[in-house]
Amino acid sequence: MSDAERLLVVEDLATTFETATGPLAAVGGVSLTLDKNETLGIVGESGSGKTVLARTIMGLQPRTNVTVTGSVLLNGHQMVGVSEAEKRKYWGTEVAMVFQDPMTSLNPVMRVGRQIDEALRVRLGMSKEDARARAVELLELVGIPSPQRRYRAYPGQLSGGMRQRVVIATALACSPQLLMADEPTTGLDVTIQAQILNLIDELKERLHMSVVLITHDLGVVATRTSRIIVMYAGRVVETGSTRDIFHGHRMPYTRALLESSPKVTSPSHTRLSAIPGRPPNLSRLPAGCSFAPRCAYATARCHEERPELRAAGPGHDFACWNPLAATGARPA
């Protein structure tokens, strides 16, 4: 893939928060790339750093008590270490974000239409009438019935699924090239979740966007992404094509994550293989592999030396000293 096709290049990105108990490495050196028209999944449990990673790529970190190092090149523009005014130029038009909670990402005392055309008027300098017409179009685009009427609704008058559609419409207002969706369907019912994920898929094709889909739910990324990044304790532990991750994973954590979630297709009362313990405290990370204390295959080396990402195949990397065999069946 030529560089012209690369929309996003992230190199060694690290986000460290200053806390009362010392520095907390929420993201500890992540590199990734995203091509045009590609959907990338970022998977991890809570506290794995996936949301902080997304917000750091956007440049949405708090102003104080945070250190960001590394590089984020979005369409060739550096997003790290630049002023907010500089970043603001790219928000909306180059990159936009859909947040998890549609209740709190909309202003409850502002009509939804206003929240969409605000971006159009401020960023694109549209007139009030044009912005309104465009906002109604956007509401229609995201599948909201009777968009003219809904334009005047307050968020509280809409259901959770409808609100998430409005949030997507605001994100799409200035035609971004990259849509970052952070847990866009968490908290929605399964039938509504399917509708929203299909909508994002459809819009991606129609508007030629790239999408980063961040989730804790492997079911969400299984059929909708071309590549997946698995995060644990602020680092990438495995990355590869969706097929590599599901069927050819090498990192024991990836397998543990896959096997610990119950499946609709397995018979009832199937014993789940739980991962013992819980994710490490990010301000006191173990010296070696962060997953070693919970890993069934950990050896002395795992506790002492941190494994770096190494290649398993084209586009497939993992960080592990004792990887599973290439079929994902047994430890090698």
Place this chain on the structure above:
Amino acid sequence: MSETRTPLLQVRDLAVTFGKGRHAVSAVAGVSFDVFAGETLGLVGESGCGKSTTGKALMKIVTPSRGTIDLEGVEITRLKGRDLRNARTRMQMIFQDPISSLNPRRRVKDIVAEPLDCWKKVTGDERSAIVSKLLNEVGIDPFVYGNRYARQFSGGQCQRISIARSLAMRPKMLICDEMVSALDVSVQAQILNLLADLKAEYGLTLLFIAHDLAVVKNVSDRVAVMYLGKICEVGPSDVLYEAPAHPYTKFLLGAALEADPDAPTHGDVLEGEPPSPIDPPSGCRFRTRCPLAQERCAAEEPILGDIAPGHQVACHFPLIARTA
């Protein structure tokens, strides 16, 4: 499922209405089901379908407006005062948010001992022995953690503490309302396995309320599907997931995401959203979203009836052939 087994819990025509007159919302609009001793009944449905309200009505946290609840042969809807409190020791509830269901300023051992303290039936030594045993069983070391405060624990550990507390009175039945939905998958698996172990050890009967279809199938012997305040299908979990009889069940299962890139791409997606329970559709409540709906569905409400042994459906045009 043999119908000769004795139901531990028998619910008949249970309804819960909030508000009055024009603004009345019937959150639960007449549900009937049995939970047999030793089994797990899963109650699944989308938000607003009334599954949590059903659970709360069984505990009488909300007052049922109609219907009867028989627990071990005792009708509990009319019970008051001491009799009601007695009945409640037989049935305990575990809530969704583990952190807010524990008092952050109390010590873990006191939280677990609270039911014992209320009933004052044990001596101090027995009390600490019971608390230590319960905490050990849920995987929390009572000597290390017993004196810590609830606020010092993670969500998964708080849920373990909630489970220990709910078992203190040795109940027959546990109502688990979305008890793992706030937890990460790795912790969720630990809690589900723990629940299975404790169920066997204590001979518990469970009503497991959740929206996650895969989780419900994993823990349940039988599953009841709710839509807009009514039960639309009940059956053995493996049968119901394999060959659903109600169109809504089929759509619900079709929308469940399988963690498999080769999973058949999503079947038909259900359009629209559930109608408001303030003004439910006439006849079958699902008919406004059902692709198979005909005139009869609007005119006549389908009654939950047998379609196969142990498998009931409330639909005029079920998806499988009637064998019972």
